[in-house]
Amino acid sequence: MKLTKTLLATTALTVASGTAFADGHMASDMTLVSWGGAYQSSQQNAYVAPYIANNPGVSAVWDESSAEAVAKLRAMNEAGNVTWDVVDVVAADAIRLCDEGLALEIDADEQLAAAPDGTSASDDFGDLLVSDCFIPQIVYSTTFGYRTDLVGDTAPTSVCAVFDTDAYPGKRSLEKRPINNMEWALLCDGVAKEDVYDVLGTAEGQDQALAKLDTIKDDVIWWSAGADTPQLLADGEVIMGSTYNGRLFAAIEEQKQPIGMLWDAQVFDLDGWIIPTGLSPERQARALDFVKFATDTQRLADQAKYISYGPARLSSAPLVGKHESLGIDMAPHMPTDPENAKNTFLYNYEFWADYRDDIDAKFQAWLAK
Amino acid sequence: MAETMLAADGTPLKRSLARALRRQKLRALMLIAPLLIFVLITFIVPIASMLFRSIENEIVQNTLPYTVQELASWDAATGEVPDEPVFEAMYFDMFIAAEAKRHTRLGTRLNYEQTGLSSLFRQSGRKLDDLGKDIQKPLEKLNGDWKDGETWYAIFNGTPADTALLATQRARVAALTDNPTEGDVNFAPRADIVQLLPKTARAYTAWAVFEATQKDRDPATRDPWEALPVALATDLQTADLSTYSGPGADLLRAAQSADLPTPDFTTAFVDMDEDWATIIPWQTIQTHSSTYTGGYFLNAVDAQKTPEGIAWQPDDKQILLKLFGRTIWMSLLITFSCIALGYPVAWLLANLPMRKANMLLILVLLPFWTSLLVRTSAWKVMLQQQGVINDVLVWIGLVDDANRLIMINNQFGTIVAMTHILLPFMILPMYSVMQTIQPSYLRAAKSLGATNWTAFWRVYFPQSVPGIGAGSILVFILAIGYYITPEIVGGTKGVFISNRIAYHISSSLNWGLAAALGSILLAAVLVLYWAYDKIVGIDNVKLG
Known part of the structure; x- marks a missing residue:
């Protein structure tokens, strides 16, 4: 019967083996995996279309599976048939794919384009090369948006407004996972920014963060998809909520919703390409060629015309121009803009790679209480 | 004695009959063979292999074979860090694992048991070369020939060969990399040097096998890893x-008389990361080194395997048993709501004139043809606080604007949305069973003096029970496996165990735990099915 549903497990395997049987992979097709939506079209416009124009023999096929990329790649790898050529993932997933040996290690200086002024790729990307396999594209941030018409006369300026139900009564939306929420809770419970991860590494610190979250638990709607918060804000279901800054930009500037940005304590994260291991030499060479083109200085700057995520290269920042259709300057909407980045957090990959399962179990148990 | 009956061709009739029957059966089997093979390959085998992961734990043994061996005699209860030989074995195991990029995978596996091991393995893998360089440099300074792969190859290759060593290293590399190692390696460890320099010969053989079979490179000309000088110095x-x-x-x-630095493996590891100087990583490796483990199943019921035996998880991490209970309980509730709502509809369908019944059937089927996500999201629009239902209630003044009803992101939301989604699965089997119930029975009952209620309850209802049974089984089994709908409308109190399975499959990558949870869910379904068979009887289930 329909037991398959209970055994999700098999889906991944069956998908992989299914594609193994029906491998319609033509030599000229390059399968790119991304997130769909506005982000994927920004990639299509900024680098896939020009790449195809330069390489008429190649055609691009999109697969919107980035959210399950790690599990699917693992299944494909076990089935011995990797059908993806380049995969867009968040940095944390890139680290895990690299750990699992599922992503190709990249020598940035050898295999990626140098900046126009000759700066080597590794210097141009700098600290953002968080894993040997990861080729950064954008810096995005998880931050808060609020309903300008529902927060009263004083708009929130600090992230701690989220925990202040007296000044800002109403529901808030937070992501249904511990990452970011635990940090904000500690920050608003008086822990200094530089101590957050030290504290969070201890059982007492985790309890402290959960206790702080407990104070607003009844006022929280938990989201699991990035589109949830903009929708909840637009419906007036919540008065403030966390989501990706690009989603808020779209709601504010493109859909003209009465929403304001709260950049305080925004958490920076990265998104970029990985190339799966186990590709044939021709496909691997083509994937490398594409990635080199797609992450050069101009291409990354071009992407910012379509979406408000910051280019991962230092050399791209000055080239960021106006929005393609709205015609507004994009620089002030970038999470990396100095005006917005006064107080920021960088997602701590090492910490969460270690503590993710442990804290998640506690977090979920706390949620279910 | 009765005479054996013979067929026309003289063979005993019994045998000839059996042969004919067998042929018939075989033919029937061949007819269903395509389906059978298809189901086996695409359904049974993947499920079985996935469930097998819930007990499989070869990774520790495969990645650190010699460390596990050395650790067997270590007693964690002493509180002392293991001795130098364990560190030594660990160094050589880790080295080849790091070359094969398997140490991080092991770190991920062990991190499920002990937080912090993921980065410990990843970072140690990066620093593993340091010790090698400390010895490689003086050795190469002593004589430049040590830089050349040919020098090493000449020392270790030759006949008579130690085929046993070669075979074990082939098996080890195969287990480590999951890749076959049968091909020609163009190398055989010479028996006398194996006797003389056992550790180096072992490390060299493993290296040669790895280079030849995994990297497709000739060990005769390649320069060996930094671990080789370390083994030689030892x-x-x-x-x-x-x-x-x-x-x-x-x-x-x-080299022997040159006073090379003595490798100190313990210090080297402690230099890489102080955590190696605690018993925690060693204890975790030792506890979880068996090839098969019940650990995942223990985790699946909120318990864990500790060095002291089986123990419950700490209170603040217990959640899975609760979710199992909630899944079963809410699925039952959903099944009963489906019966309550579906029964009258099915009755109407079965008793209306054909034209009207067909119209109604289309209405029942319409949601079936709509995407699951669309239907779930529609419930969001309906039920949320600024949603349609609340707006209407506020407008007619039944509910105060400040106290709008909370109908979503809780159990209520999950039950409403899932009842709606699963309703057709209840109505259709009920409908097809009710269609077969003769209206004349009811008329007969009434003409014999039964009231409407008695006629329904004593005559009609018992005949419709098989439909209820079939619908209930369908709905219940589908319900306990749902995860998209609870994820979207369930908030924190309305999520199911399948949401955790999904999390472990796609986010934490703890497939062993996901498989254990899945196995338990499967077992629960089978037990309930068995109970149903005992109580109601599976013969009473009809799909029409």
Whole structure:
């Protein structure tokens, strides 16, 4: 019967083996995996279309599976048939794919384009090369948006407004996972920014963060998809909520919703390409060629015309121009803009790679209480 | 004695009949063979292999074979860190694992048991070369020939070969990399050097097998890993070279008398990360080193395997049992709501004139043809606080604007949305069973003096029970496996165990735990099915 549903497990395997049987992979097709939506079209416009124009023999096929990329790649790898050529993932997933040996290690200086002024790729990307396999594209941030018409006369300026139900009564939306929420809770419970991860590494610190979250638990709607918060804000279901800054930009500037940005304590994260291991030499060479083109200085700057995520290269920042259709300057909407980045957090990959399962179990148990 | 009956051709009739029947059966089997093979390959085998992961734990053994061996005699209860031989074995195991990029995978596996091991393994893998360089440099300074792969190859290759060592290293590399290692390696460890320099010979053989079969490179010309000089320095401390006259004898003697730095594996590991100086990583490796483990199943019921035996998880991490209970309980509730709502509809369908019944059937089927996500999201629009239902209630004044009803992101939301989604699965089997119930029975009952209620309850309802049974089984089994709908409308109190399975499959990658949870869910369904069979009887289930 329909037991398959209970055994999700098999889906991944069956998908992989299914594609193994029906491998319609033509030599000229390059399968790119991304997130769909506005982000994927920004990639299509900024680098896939020009790449195809330069390489008429190649055609691009999109697969919107980035959210399950790690599990699917693992299944494909076990089935011995990797059908993806380049995969867009968040940095944390890139680290895990690299750990699992599922992503190709990249020598940035050898295999990626140098900046126009000759700066080597590794210097141009700098600290953002968080894993040997990861080729950064954008810096995005998880931050808060609020309903300008529902927060009263004083708009929130600090992230701690989220925990202040007296000044800002109403529901808030937070992501249904511990990452970011635990940090904000500690920050608003008086822990200094530089101590957050030290504290969070201890059982007492985790309890402290959960206790702080407990104070607003009844006022929280938990989201699991990035589109949830903009929708909840637009419906007036919540008065403030966390989501990706690009989603808020779209709601504010493109859909003209009465929403304001709260950049305080925004958490920076990265998104970029990985190339799966186990590709044939021709496909691997083509994937490398594409990635080199797609992450050069101009291409990354071009992407910012379509979406408000910051280019991962230092050399791209000055080239960021106006929005393609709205015609507004994009620089002030970038999470990396100095005006917005006064107080920021960088997602701590090492910490969460270690503590993710442990804290998640506690977090979920706390949620279910 | 009765005479055996013979067929026309003289064979006993019994045998000839059996043969004919067998042929018939075989033919029937061949007819269903395509389906059978298809189901086996695409359904049974993947499920079985996935469920097998819930007990499989070869990774520790495969990645750190010699460390596990050395650790077996270590007693964690002493509180002392293991001795030098364990660190030594760990160094060589880790080295080849790091070359094969398997140490991080092991770190991920062990991190499920002990937080912090993921980064410990990842970072140690990066720093593993340091110790090698400390010894490689003086050795190469002593004689430049040590830089050349050919020198090493000449010393270790030759006949008579130690085929046993080669075979074990082939098996080890195969287990480590999950790749076959049968091909030609163009290398065989010479027996006398294996005797003389056992650790180096073992490390060299493993390296040669790895290079030849995994990297497709000729060990005869490749320069070996940094771990080889370390192994050599270790061996040279005790090796008696006085009678050795094979290849590289002078080189080896010179190296032995040159006073190379003594490798101190314990210090090297502690330098990489202080955590190696605690018993925690060692204890975790030791506890979870068996090839098969019940650990995942323990985790699946909120318990864990500790060095002291089985224990419950700490209170603040217990959640899975609760979710199992909630899944079963809410699925039952959903099944009963489906019966309550579906029964009248099915009755109407079965008793209306054909034209009207068809119209109604289309209405029942319409949601079936709509995407699951669309239907779930529609419920969001309906139920949320600024949603349609609340707006209407506020507008007619039943509910105060400040106290809008909370109908979503809780159990209520999950039950409403899932009842709606699963309703057709209840209505259709009920409908097809009710269609077969003769209206004349009801008329007969009434003409014999039964009231409407008695006629329904004593005559009609018992005949419709098989439909209820079929619908209930369908709905219940589908319900306990749902995860998209609870994820979207369930908030924190309305999520199911399947949401955790999904999390472990796609986010935490703890497929062992996901498989254990899935197995338990499958077992629960089978038990309930069995109970149903005992109580109601599976023969009473009809799909029409």
